[in-house]
Amino acid sequence: xxxxxxxxxxxxxxxxxxxxxxxxxxxxxxxxxxxxxxxxxxxxxxxxxxxxxxxxxxxxxxxxxxxxxxxxxxxxxxxxxxxxxxxxxxxxxxxxxxxxxxxxxxxxxxxxxxxxxxxxxxxxxxxxxxxxxxxxxxxxxxxxxxxxxxxxxxxxxxxxxxxxxxxxxxxxxxxxxxxxxxxxxxxxxxxxxxxxxxxxxxxx
Amino acid sequence: xxxxxxxxxxxxxxxxxxxxxxxxxxxxxxxxxxxxxxxxxxxxxxxxxxxxxxxxxxxxxxxxxxxxxxxxxxxxxxxxxxxxxxxxxxxxxxxxxxxxxxxxxxxxxxxxxxxxxxxxxxxxxxxxxxxxxxxxxxxxxxxxxxxxxxxxxxxxxxxxxxxxxxxxxxxxxxxxxxxxxxxxxxxxxxxxxxxxxxxxxxxxxxxxxxxxxxxxxxxxxxxxxxxxxxxxxxxxxxxxxxxxxxxxxxxxxxxxxxxxxxxxxxxxxxxxxxxxxxxxxxxxxxxxxxxxxxxxxxxxxxxxxxxxxxxxxxxxxxxxxxxxxxxx
Numbered sequence: 311x312x313x314x315x316x317x318x319x320x321x322x323x324x325x326x327x328x329x330x331x332x333x334x335x336x337x338x339x340x341x342x343x344x345x346x347x348x349x350x351x352x353x354x355x356x357x358x359x360x361x362x363x364x365x366x367x368x369x370x371x372x373x374x375x376x377x378x379x380x381x382x383x384x385x386x387x388x389x390x391x392x393x394x395x396x397x398x399x400x401x402x403x404x405x406x407x408x409x410x411x412x413x414x415x416x417x418x419x420x421x422x423x424x425x426x427x428x429x430x431x432x433x434x435x436x437x438x439x440x441x442x443x444x445x446x447x448x449x450x451x452x453x454x455x456x457x458x459x460x461x462x463x464x465x466x467x468x469x470x471x472x473x474x475x476x477x478x479x480x481x482x483x484x485x486x487x488x489x490x491x492x493x494x495x496x497x498x499x500x501x502x503x504x505x506x507x508x509x510x511x512x513x514x
Numbered sequence: 515x516x517x518x519x520x521x522x523x524x525x526x527x528x529x530x531x532x533x534x535x536x537x538x539x540x541x542x543x544x545x546x547x548x549x550x551x552x553x554x555x556x557x558x559x560x561x562x563x564x565x566x567x568x569x570x571x572x573x574x575x576x577x578x579x580x581x582x583x584x585x586x587x588x589x590x591x592x593x594x595x596x597x598x599x600x601x602x603x604x605x606x607x608x609x610x611x612x613x614x615x616x617x618x619x620x621x622x623x624x625x626x627x628x629x630x631x632x633x634x635x636x637x638x639x640x641x642x643x644x645x646x647x648x649x650x651x652x653x654x655x656x657x658x659x660x661x662x663x664x665x666x667x668x669x670x671x672x673x674x675x676x677x678x679x680x681x682x683x684x685x686x687x688x689x690x691x692x693x694x695x696x697x698x699x700x701x702x703x704x705x706x707x708x709x710x711x712x713x714x715x716x717x718x719x720x721x722x723x724x725x726x727x728x729x730x731x732x733x734x735x736x737x738x739x740x741x742x743x744x745x746x747x748x749x750x751x752x753x754x755x756x757x758x759x760x761x762x763x764x765x766x767x768x769x770x771x772x773x774x775x776x777x778x779x780x781x782x783x784x785x786x787x788x789x790x791x792x793x794x795x796x797x798x799x800x801x802x803x804x805x806x807x808x809x810x811x812x813x814x815x816x817x818x819x820x821x822x823x824x825x826x827x828x829x830x831x832x833x834x835x836x837x838x839x840x841x842x
Contacts, residue, residue, distance in 0.1 A: 311519070337654060341590075344647065351640075364636035372643030373673065376650070380669045383654050383662060436632040437693055 316356055323349035340378045347371045359435040525628050526607065533606055536791075537762055538568035544802050551806035571754075578750030585657035586747065594655060595748065595755035598648025602762040605641040608634045609769045610695045612779040612786020626779070626786055627696065635683065635693045638770065639676075642725070646672045648759065649734065653744035664743025667813070668734045671724060674820035679721035681828035685714040685835040686774045699778025708775040710838075713831040715775045717824050722767040724820070727760055729805040733813055768797030 326349060329342030347370045354363035433439045444452045478486070542557065542565060549556025557564035582588055612626035631637065646668055653665020687693060689710065690701035701707075708715050724731040735743035745756045772778060772793035779786030811819070 338590075341651070348644070360631060360633045361636070364633045364640050367640035368636060368643060372640060372646075373676070376643075376646065376669050376673060379647075379650055379654075380666060380673075383650070383666060437636075438632075 312356055315352065319349045319352035319356070323353065336382045337379065340375060340382055343378075344371055344375045347375065357435075358430055361435055361437045361440045521624055522628060525624070529607060529628065530603060533603065533762065533765070534758075537758060537765065538572075540765070540798060541568050541571070541761065543798075544805075547799070547802045548806050551803070575751050575754040580750060583656060583658065583747045587655040587657070590651050590655035591747075592752075594648050594652030595752045595759070596648075597651065598645055598759035599755045599762075601641050601645030601648065602759040602766065605638045605645070606762065606766045606769065608638055608695065609766070609790070610699060610773065610779055610786075611790050613696075630694055630696045633693050634695045635687065635698075638766070639680065639683075642763070642766070643672065643676065645759065645763065648756070649744045652748065652756065656744075656747035658747050660741040661744050661746045664734050664740045664746065667740065668727065668744060671727070671731070671734065671816065671820075674817060675721045675724040675824070678717055678820060678824035678828045679725060681825070681832050682714045682717035682721060683774060685711050685828075685831050688832075688835050688839050695773050695778065699773055699780055702777040703780060706775060706777045711775060711831070711835070713827060714835070715771075717828045717831065718771065718775070720819070721824060722771060723801065723804065724816070726764040726767050726801075728764055728801055730808040730810050731816060732810060733816060736810060764798065764801055765794060768794045768801070771797050 323346055326342045326345035330339050330346065333339045333342060347366060351363040351366045351371075354366065545567070546556040546564070557567040560566040560570045582591060607628050608631075610627040610630065614623055615626050616623050649668040650665045653661045653663075653668070656662070686698065686707050689707060690698040692698060692701070727734045733739075735745065740746070745753055748756060769790065772790060776793045776796075777789075778793075779790045781789035781792075784792075
């Protein structure tokens with residue numbers, strides 16, 4: 311049973327990951343990433359990491375990917391990126407980065423001793439165990455991440471809001487409107503004068 | 515914790531069918547009640563008291579032409595209602611309906627829930643938020659502006675209200691000390707959480723109405739503004755699946771409210787499933803009552819309620835609960 315689920319989820323994870331990079335439409339790519347996240351959550355469930363699996367689906371699939379899709383749908387199609395638009399250094403960098411990751415995976419798999427499966431107790435992977443780890447062993451990392459996320463949120467608001475428009479009092483607004491009105495009148499008077507000078511007989 | 519594979523499959527089969535029958539019955543109840551609220555009869559032609567109306571509706575839906583709009587993304591367009599429906603039913607599957615039951619004569623014991631995991635509440639929240647992808651994908655893949663706008667509204671609404679919803683629920687989690695539905699129901703044996711968590715309950719209820727896209731928060735399909743929202747381009751059985759998913763979501767959230775605040779399947783005299791049915795029914799009645807009474811809110815009002823009222827209230831509730839649990 312577990313084996314069948316594992317291979318199904320693993321296959322879906324690979325297919326959806328390929329879809330993310332091979333699809334031309336960003337919306338479909340984002341859906342591929344969503345499928346990948348859900349497949350990974352299934353794999354985590356098989357590893358008894360229930361809390362991480364549920365949190366992954368809620369946070370990444372339920373909130374972050376939703377915002378991705380929102381932005382993609384909102385901005386609309388921006389034209390597909392055709393071949394030949396990539397710069398040579400990008401290609402080189404991509405190949406190098408890919409090779410490095412591949413080497414890392416091969417090394418890890420090579421040096422790992424796949425003897426017997428790890429034995430975990432009942433509480434492992436539950437919300438209690440994860441919470442305990444957060445506030446004891448990994449408190450510094452946990453707080454650090456929260457500070458970084460907070461900074462990111464503030465920066466997002468500032469960048470998104472743009473320069474703040476100056477607040478005017480009612481008097482200032484009225485004065486401004488008065489000036490605009492005076493300018494409009496002056497402009498129309500000037501136009502009439504100009505017309506009179508051009509054709510004195512037409513305009514009385 | 516869990517029964518055998520075969521027993522689970524049988525239980526799932528029974529639960530899905532009971533849920534669909536209950537859904538069909540509730541659409542009749544809703545139309546009948548709204549009729550009564552508006553001083554008219556409601557459906558009364560098909561069968562006794564119009565009880566066969568849902569079946570007639572289903573027959574009509576099934577016969578409709580199976581059409582796909584031009585300019586749509588066909589595969590995604592087809593699969594979107596399926597996503598919405600699957601997630602709606604899947605989230606309901608974790609609801610508890612009691613403890614252990616015994617089949618008479620054969621003495622076979624089984625649990626009155628499909629699964630009770632240590633993270634049930636999170637799983638329901640996760641499946642529920644995945645269900646919104648059905649709306650979003652449907653709106654986008656239809657290739658229509660109104661459908662797209664409806665889908666976007668759905669997402670904006672979900673993101674705004676899920677925060678307050680989750681914070682309101684955390685109060686219950688702190689008090690029960692568990693995420694398992696069975697444990698949460700059992701923690702309410704002397705006193706339902708609706709009394710100590712009343713503020714949390716209010717926030718939960720408003721957010722639940724908004725999350726199930728029920729009136730007065732049904733801006734996703736406000737007909738004066740976006741025609742029918744995300745399902746503008748859908749017809750026949752696919753439309754019916756969207757409508758069913760929406761109503762089943764309302765049922766699921768009612769069941770969630772019953773478990774989190776009204777003691778779940780626990781109650782005197784009657785068996786667990788019946789108590790759940792009564793509590794879900796009470797929630798649904800209030801939902802229908804609200805639909806018949808309140809006008810739809812504006813979108814800016816929706817956002818204001820979500821961020822400026824519910825979120826601070828939920829945070830306050832969380833803070834008070836935490837202090838009370840630690841120091842009392």
